[in-house]
Amino acid sequence: MANPIIEFKNISKKYDDTPVLKKIDFEIESGKFYTLLGPSGSGKTTILRMIAGFEDPTSGEILFEGKRIDLTPANKRPINTIFQDYALFPHLNVSQNIAFGLELKKMSKTDIQAKVAESLRMVQLSGYENREIDALSGGQKQRIAIARAIANEPKVLLLDEPLSALDHKLRKEMQVELRALQQRLGITFIFVTHDQEEALALSDQIFVMNDGRILQSGTPVDIYDEPINHFVADFIGESNIVPGTMTADYLVHFDHKDFECVDAGMRPNEPVEIVIRPEDLDITSADKGKMQVTVDSQLFRGVDYQITGHDADDHEWTINSIHQTTVGAQVGLVFDPEDIHIMRFGEDEETFDARLDSYEE
């Protein structure tokens, strides 16, 4: 990356003696939408708090535009944070909330007024200047929190699960708005969520985290199509994951047969896990399929059927198909060789880390 805006170099964090971040290395490119995605406790918020300056690393360096910032206090960093609960001041109205930080910066009254109006326009709430905070809906509060943050013209905006308090429909609407706003403003967004669908929909780049480590970073398509290990494949989207063994570069053995696949750079006889997404599978008659399963359930979802079944080894399979079947039926499964994704099997933490390091070199 030519000129990263933020760099984490070998960052570790311990609380007492418990490691919560382990050897975190990444670069953030200016003007893009980044998402830290992972289950609860994986370390997402700790990374965000370090970027903001609310938390110090135990070891390692944080750079901002090429210079160390881990010793710069939070209020001196060109970074703003939007918290889950918005942290709006309830006793101030909308424009006073937005003006608060600008007054601290000693901006003139006319400049503040113009900035408040511009920020409200950005979040499509022009005319709400004198509204009390209590008289706003959840989605409007969310937008005011964003307006307050962008009024400060930060270079980076940190968003810690900002949509989690909203109902499903509003959450979807705000996702579209956030993405559009980020593109309009061109500010770097770093967004924290444990919702994989949200991460796929919003991001230019996703960092998938578990247990204090970044397991994989990439575009939503990279991560969905080429998950690096079982955890990522399982966490992102729905997957069928079954054990297999490589027979040759282009052949993988599972369900007691060899299947053609793309070369994943594995050695012959190497134990692997294969991933096939439900939408890449279809059902056909038992004699025509590449493999056979017995149907355990079928759910009509409007656009398709979600079918589950099991093979002779009792591995479960999920298939999204426009074709209908019946519970208890034997059906064949069809799929393309390029839709079989192959992952290394049973790597311990150390081997996995060594592999990650080798990609970075």
Ligand SMILES: Nc1ncnc2c1ncn2[C@@H]1O[C@H](COP(=O)(O)OP(=O)(O)OP(=O)(O)O)[C@@H](O)[C@H]1O
């Ligand atoms: N101040 C603290 N003192 C001790 N342990 C902490 C502290 N803050 C966080 N932790 C621990 O660090 C780990 C990572 O926490 P963090 O909040 O970064 O995770 P997260 O991925 O953001 O989770 P969530 O989605 O639940 O917010 C957790 O095990 C948490 O209990």
